[in-house]
Amino acid sequence: MRTxxxxxxxxxxxxxxxxxxxxxxxxxxxxRGMQQAAIGxxxxxxxTLVNHQIxxxxxxxxxxxxxxxxxxxxGMWVPMTAMPQRIALALSFSALAATLVGxxxxxxxxxxxEGISHAKAAALGFEVLLGSLTVAGSIVAAGKLQEWLPSKPxxxxxxxxxxxxxxxxxxxxxxFLVMQPQSQSVFYVMVGLAAVFGILFVMxxxxxxxxxxxxxxxxYAGLAACxxxxxxxxxxxxxxxxxxxxxxxxxxILMSKAMNRSFANVLFGAFGSQxxxxxxxxxxxxxxxxxxxxxxxxxxYAQLVIIIPGYGMAVAQAQHQVRELAELVERRGGxxxxxxxxxxxxxxxxxxxxxxxxxxxxxxxxxMDEINSEFERTDVVMVIGANDVVNPAxxxxxxxxxxxxxxxxxxxxxxxxxxxxxxxAGFAGIENELFYDPRTxxxxxxxxxxxxxxxxxxxxx
Amino acid sequence: MIILELYVFILAAFTGFMVISRVPPLLHTPLMAxxxxxxxxxxxxxxxxxxxxxxxxxxxxxxxxxxxATTNIVGGFLIVDRMLRMFQRADKRAPTxxxxxxxxxxxxxxxx
Numbered sequence: 090m091r092t093x094x095x096x097x098x099x100x101x102x103x104x105x106x107x108x109x110x111x112x113x114x115x116x117x118x119x120x121r122g123m124q125q126a127a128i129g130x131x132x133x134x135x136x137t138l139v140n141h142q143i144x145x146x147x148x149x150x151x152x153x154x155x156x157x158x159x160x161x162x163x164g165m166w167v168p169m170t171a172m173p174q175r176i177a178l179a180l181s182f183s184a185l186a187a188t189l190v191g192x193x194x195x196x197x198x199x200x201x202x203e204g205i206s207h208a209k210a211a212a213l214g215f216e217v218l219l220g221s222l223t224v225a226g227s228i229v230a231a232g233k234l235q236e237w238l239p240s241k242p243x244x245x246x247x248x249x250x251x252x253x254x255x256x257x258x259x260x261x262x263x264x265f266l267v268m269q270p271q272s273q274s275v276f277y278v279m280v281g282l283a284a285v286f287g288i289l290f291v292m293x294x295x296x297x298x299x300x301x302x303x304x305x306x307x308x309y310a311g312l313a314a315c316x317x318x319x320x321x322x323x324x325x326x327x328x329x330x331x332x333x334x335x336x337x338x339x340x341x342i343l344m345s346k347a348m349n350r351s352f353a354n355v356l357f358g359a360f361g362s363q364x365x366x367x368x369x370x371x372x373x374x375x376x377x378x379x380x381x382x383x384x385x386x387x388x389x390y391a392q393l394v395i396i397i398p399g400y401g402m403a404v405a406q407a408q409h410q411v412r413e414l415a416e417l418v419e420r421r422g423g424x425x426x427x428x429x430x431x432x433x434x435x436x437x438x439x440x441x442x443x444x445x446x447x448x449x450x451x452x453x454x455x456x457m458d459e460i461n462s463e464f465e466r467t468d469v470v471m472v473i474g475a476n477d478v479v480n481p482a483x484x485x486x487x488x489x490x491x492x493x494x495x496x497x498x499x500x501x502x503x504x505x506x507x508x509x510x511x512x513x514a515g516f517a518g519i520e521n522e523l524f525y526d527p528r529t530x531x532x533x534x535x536x537x538x539x540x541x542x543x544x545x546x547x548x549x550x
Numbered sequence: 551m552i553i554l555e556l557y558v559f560i561l562a563a564f565t566g567f568m569v570i571s572r573v574p575p576l577l578h579t580p581l582m583a584x585x586x587x588x589x590x591x592x593x594x595x596x597x598x599x600x601x602x603x604x605x606x607x608x609x610x611x612x613x614x615x616x617x618x619a620t621t622n623i624v625g626g627f628l629i630v631d632r633m634l635r636m637f638q639r640a641d642k643r644a645p646t647x648x649x650x651x652x653x654x655x656x657x658x659x660x661x662x
Contacts, residue, residue, distance in 0.1 A: 103562075107569060113581050114577075116637045137598065140597075144601060148612070156623070159621040160624025161625070169636075176579075176583060180589075182619070183619065186622070193608040193611040200605065307585060310589050311585065322555065325591060331559050331563040332566040335566030335567045336585045337585065437579060438577060451576055451638065453640065
């Protein structure tokens, strides 16, 4: 009877997880669907709690209570702008849970009379290897995103060779462990080295490539949970882990595609580490800067304005000012649309969340493919803290490192206003021709300050 | 047994690919937060480890794992809900303070 209840609870949970993820294909159904997925989680927990293997509930109760106390602020109080590092941190939590269970399971298995089978050693090895790698890697990623660690890629000669050798060695330990499941020291050395590899693996990856890495770590965390399922023979873990693994993999492939770079190139290329000599240097070109009042007049008489947000908007936390300005344009009869490049920001969908937070309706947010044809009839494009995603060199300059990357065609608009802190090159270290285009004017300064100025001026126009 | 589990894995992975590749870029961040919350399912393994009294070490590790996984589940589902609440269509958007102020301003202008 009890086993039946447990299995029914697990099946119910699996179905609700899948339905919950499916609801994310529709923004209007998503919230309800994810609430159902949360119910699925409660079901899975309830099913587990009646498991006859559990003899003592004391530590379970205390642990869950602490988890609720820690989880509530992480869910309710973390600002949307801190979302990338919040997600990276959460990844390390879920991977840590999987790793610890794996270690405990191994430790317990060694003391059983029958020992650990080869299959179980493989599952446990996979679990702690991926888990430990993800814990270390996502802590480094979170540190970089929070800027506790330098977000520039850290590289040294022979890095890829060393990482490759280390990885091969870890794989060797894994194979050895599967053949000799009782060799404890091999198991623990593997856990430690996987963590070292996780650190070395994320260190050389720069800020703008973070979306790919965070998505990939997401996939690993899912697969670690999945391996836990194999190790303890639990289907709901396998299903949920496989869903997470698939999701992370899809996202990281999409992100690499949006940068026109292969997966391998993102992970081992350490993009932007060297200042790229190629590409046009802009010594003799002139930029045209614009005053706040002139920019406000341009916006006030525009019929169609497209706003292109980038990481700079997130850093300045200017999304609310963006909305305010857009409403002023709309009140004067203009139309405002938002063009979102898939890799704008530091994680997949970063800009969409920030704009939604500022109460901008999502039907005004457009993907690259949807909006690129509209730039030609656009009066003013406003680029807020974005750079490489609007660089026309990606279309025209074969020597440019971003050549071939799909971009937003801002340069086709009638006029462009770029809000930028300074003339520093973008993440990729490449000059952006768009800034020197005669139709472009630059509004220098912090995005929030500039936008606040624009709002005041717009009210007076 | 392991073959059965491989079946489950492969079918679940396929389902995941089919479902998730249709999620629009608009909701990619909520998707990441959601899969994060769901990966808190490791709690299932952690609970058993924390309560099975295999050994003191196993209980301790299980206990820490319970804390981590619960944190992820609670924090993860709350944050997904918070995010998804923000995604509104223009026609269904709840009026903000600014809107109300604007509305009042417009009425005042109309009277003039």
